[in-house]
Amino acid sequence: LAKTTQPISMDSYEGQEVNITCSHNNIATNDYITWYQQFPSQGPRFIIQGYKTKVTNEVASLFIPADRKSSTLSLPRVSLSDTAVYYCLPYGLNDYKLSFGAGTTVTVRA
């Protein structure tokens, strides 16, 4: 399982863009990069997944450089409700054994 490194915490204010970078130097060729969000007292929730370049959905964008050794989750114009823990996980298709690190605690202030 590829090891990941993320910042432990990040603070932001409402309306700002939050960018969380995750390092995964030994990611496998076939691995995708997925991001999950976890609110207190809830299970993790899938946000976005990508293999390379850029992926965007209604919640976030994911930027993956050509070497795929890192990825950046971008949360546009955050609100208080975006306060959560965000996890970066390499994910092999049909290899379901996810390896969660401690994640990044994002705190959004008014």
Place this chain on the structure above:
Amino acid sequence: NAGVTQTPKFQVLKTGQSMTLQCAQDMNHEYMSWYRQDPGMGLRLIHYSVGAGITDQGEVPNGYNVSRSTTEDFPLRLLSAAPSQTSVYFCATATGSQPQHFGDGTRLSIL
């Protein structure tokens, strides 16, 4: 979380007691798994199953048993609870190349 139901939501046990945590899903997902999450930490995989009748160990399997007799259910058993097993337990399901769906967890305290 729609589709993955964990029961109970909370439980307090005494050391040495046994207990089964239930996980049920109605999405016909072949893959199911159990994680534990200790305070301030990420989730660690306990056991998983890729289909009915098939189970395997994850990262931290000691002290836990599982079985998968149906696609829908994947119970986690603690045979003799220990204080070190105090944690929040999450069940997850998946199918094909889709991301995992998690339940809302069972908060377990062992005195």
